[in-house]
Amino acid sequence: MGTDLLELSERIWNGEAEAKAHHWFAHFGEIATPLPDTVYVAAFSNVNAIATADGLVVVDTSSPVGTAKAHESLRAWDPRPAHTIVYTHGHIDHVFGVERYEAAARDAGAPPVRVVAHEGVPARFDRYIATAGYNQVVNRRQFQLPDFEWPLDYRYPDETYRDEQALDIGGVRFELHHARGETDDHTWVWQPDRRTLFCGDLFCWVSPNCGNPQKVQRYPKDWAVALRTMAGMGADVLLPGHGLPIVGTDRISTSLSDAATLLESLHDQTVAMMNEGARLDEIVHSVEYPQDLLEKPYLRPVYDEPEFVVRNTWRLYGGWYDGNPANLKPAPEAEIGRAVAELAGGAGALAERARATADAGDLRLAGHLAEWAALAAPDDADVQRARAEVNQARVRAEASTMSKGVFSWAAAESSAKAEG
Numbered sequence: 001m002g003t004d005l006l007e008l009s010e011r012i013w014n015g016e017a018e019a020k021a022h023h024w025f026a027h028f029g030e031i032a033t034p035l036p037d038t039v040y041v042a043a044f045s046n047v048n049a050i051a052t053a054d055g056l057v058v059v060d061t062s063s064p065v066g067t068a069k070a071h072e073s074l075r076a077w078d079p080r081p082a083h084t085i086v087y088t089h090g091h092i093d094h095v096f097g098v099e100r101y102e103a104a105a106r107d108a109g110a111p112p113v114r115v116v117a118h119e120g121v122p123a124r125f126d127r128y129i130a131t132a133g134y135n136q137v138v139n140r141r142q143f144q145l146p147d148f149e150w151p152l153d154y155r156y157p158d159e160t161y162r163d164e165q166a167l168d169i170g171g172v173r174f175e176l177h178h179a180r181g182e183t184d185d186h187t188w189v190w191q192p193d194r195r196t197l198f199c200g201d202l203f204c205w206v207s208p209n210c211g212n213p214q215k216v217q218r219y220p221k222d223w224a225v226a227l228r229t230m231a232g233m234g235a236d237v238l239l240p241g242h243g244l245p246i247v248g249t250d251r252i253s254t255s256l257s258d259a260a261t262l263l264e265s266l267h268d269q270t271v272a273m274m275n276e277g278a279r280l281d282e283i284v285h286s287v288e289y290p291q292d293l294l295e296k297p298y299l300r301p302v303y304d305e306p307e308f309v310v311r312n313t314w315r316l317y318g319g320w321y322d323g324n325p326a327n328l329k330p331a332p333e334a335e336i337g338r339a340v341a342e343l344a345g346g347a348g349a350l351a352e353r354a355r356a357t358a359d360a361g362d363l364r365l366a367g368h369l370a371e372w373a374a375l376a377a378p379d380d381a382d383v384q385r386a387r388a389e390v391n392q393a394r395v396r397a398e399a400s401t402m403s404k405g406v407f408s409w410a411a412a413e414s415s416a417k418a419e420g
Contacts, residue, residue, distance in 0.1 A: 005032040005042060009244035012205075012297050013251060019205060019297050029069040031077055032245055034237045035194050039077050040245050043070045045093035048198055048239040050191060052170025055083030055110065058101065059189055059198040060094040060241060064151060067097025081105040083169055086176065087117035087157065088200025088241055089183040090124035098155040116167065117157035118178050120185030125154040138214040142405040181223030182209050188226065190233055195249075197235035202226055203256055205243030207294060207301040208263055211308025213402060218312050220267040227260035243298075255298050262293045266306055270313040279323030280314050305400045337375030347377035351386035358390045363397055366390045374414060381418045388414035 011017040032040045041047040043066035048059045056078060062070045082101040088094060101113045128135060129152055136150035167174040175190040182201045189198035201209065202223065210218040231253045238246040238255070246252050266287065273283045289306045293299050314322075321328055330336075337347075344350040354369035370390040377383045391411035398404050 003030060005030060005040070005244055006034060006247060009246060012244065013246065013255075015297055019300060019302070028066060029073040031073055033077075034239075034245050034247050035196065038194060038196055038237065038239075039074065040239050041070045041073045041077075042244075043067075045091075045241055046239070046243075047071075047074060049074060049078075049082075050172060050174075050194070050196070051078050051080070052083065052172045054170030055080050057167070057169055057172070057174060058082045058085045059239070060088055060200065061085060061097045061101070063093035064096045066093070067100065071097055071100045075104065081108045081110040082113050083111075084114045084116060084167060086167075086174070086187065086189055086198075087115065087121055088188065088198065089186045090117070090121040090128075090154075091183065091201070092128070092151060094200070094241060095121075095155065096151070114159065115155060115157045116159045116161070116165070116176070118176075118185040118187050119160040119162050120183075121160065122156050124183070124185055125156060128154065141409040142214060142402065144405055144408055177226075177229070179222060179226035179229075180219040181226055182218055184217075184219070186226075188230060190235075195234060195236040197230055197233060197238045197252070199230060199238060199256075200241040202230070203238070203240050203243075203259055203298075204303075205240065205298045206303045207299050207306060208259055208309070209304040210263060211304050211306070211310070211312040211402075213308050213311070213406070217316060218309075219316065220263045220309055220313055224260040224263040224267070227256045227263070231256035231260065258293055258296055258299060262290055262299060262306070263309070265290050265293075266309045267313050270310050271317065274314065274318060280311070280318070281322065281324065283314065284310055300399075302399050303401045305402060308402065333371075334375045334378075337372040340372045341376035347373045347380055347383050350376070351380075351383045354386050354390050358393050363390070363394050367394060378417070384414040384418040387411075388418060 008017065012019055028043055030042045037051040039049050043062045045060060045062045045066060047062050047070040049056045061067055081104045085098060085101060098115060105113050132150045132152055136148065140146055140148045161176060163178050165176045173192060176187050179186045179188060179202065186200055186202060188200060188202055208223060210220050210223060234249055235252050236249055238252045246255060269287045270283055273286065284307060287310050294301055341347040341350045344353060350369055350373040354366045354373060357369055358366035367390060370387040373383045374387040388411045391407045394407040395404050395411065
């Protein structure tokens with residue numbers, strides 16, 4: 001017997017089960033039906049749909065690795081072909097597998113499937129093709145997938161909209177709303193008859209992915225506005241792009257409002273200090289991170305981190321200069337490493353200091369020392385081992401996917417150099 005996903009959602013929301021009971025990779029193809037004609041299909045990136053008299057309206061089609069099972073489960077629930085697919089945004093884990101829906105429509109002799117998205121999605125796909133190499137590198141690093149291949153073929157939308165658009169399909173109305181948040185091309189969908197909200201990645205049962213250090217700009221203030229707007233819709237059912245469904249008007253409003261409050265706090269503190277002339281370094285280490293919110297079962301910083309949201313807020317308003325004049329036109333990092341190593345008595349001594357500093361619990365400082373040592377002596381096996389050890393310690397100390405990915409990659413990089 002499969003997991004009752006609606007019951008699991010309630011238990012996690014109430015603190016009766018840990019969020020890790022539904023890791024994004026934990027369920028593939030299991031379904032929940034919060035309403036008779038509404039289905040949630042669990043995957044790394046979920047597929048959600050409503051059945052209408054003209055066919056299915058599908059919100060997102062999942063990732064290259066998840067779409068086959070998700071489509072199979074959706075067809076088992078309702079074999080009628082899809083009429084319309086809505087992309088909530090252009091991230092690759094939400095937009096693959098449309099060809100399966102198109103083939104099913106052809107086989108049934110139904111009209112071609114229509115894909116609708118915000119007008120920014122085609123530009124995103126263009127950028128993904130232009131920067132495929134970079135995206136491949138950062139996603140291998142972020143998710144620890146050394147063989148991951150960045151895709152080059154995308155199903156562009158047939159229709160786009162700018163601010164809002166209503167779709168009337170088979171007697172059912174869907175209202176599309178644009179919002180900037182994790183992306184600049186995001187859509188959230190409101191189905192008023194069923195009071196159902198499809199929020200995409202604007203709410204994912206984790207601290208908002210609004211700071212990702214290796215990806216393009218995020219928009220914390222706009223994201224909070226979207227969350228407040230959705231919280232005011234009076235939804236009875238919320239179907240997210242990641243994580244479990246939430247059922248209940250008060251519960252949905254609370255979840256969305258809490259996420260908005262978190263983003264507003266980080267944004268407003270950062271902007272206030274920027275207006276006072278503070279450097280980025282001072283802001284990052286001075287902002288008060290709202291622990292009461294971060295302890296909520298649906299806002300744990302296990303993917304992105306509030307500290308990164310602060311940095312992204314600075315980038316949004318202040319550009320890349322961090323306020324430190326030495327960083328405006330810095331020396332090459334390897335040159336700095338060699339100078340620091342010389343002052344320390346050699347790269348070996350600096351590496352040992354990095355180990356000792358890590359053992360003392362100051363992993364941030366240890367990271368700098370180990371990096372300088374490795375830059376000063378990149379061919380020294382013991383120095384590389386020290387860098388690997390420090391970064392392995394950082395992996396163990398971190399909770400977020402973002403940090404674990406970067407530190408794991410650095411540790412593996414130095415381990416390979418030490419052995420070879």
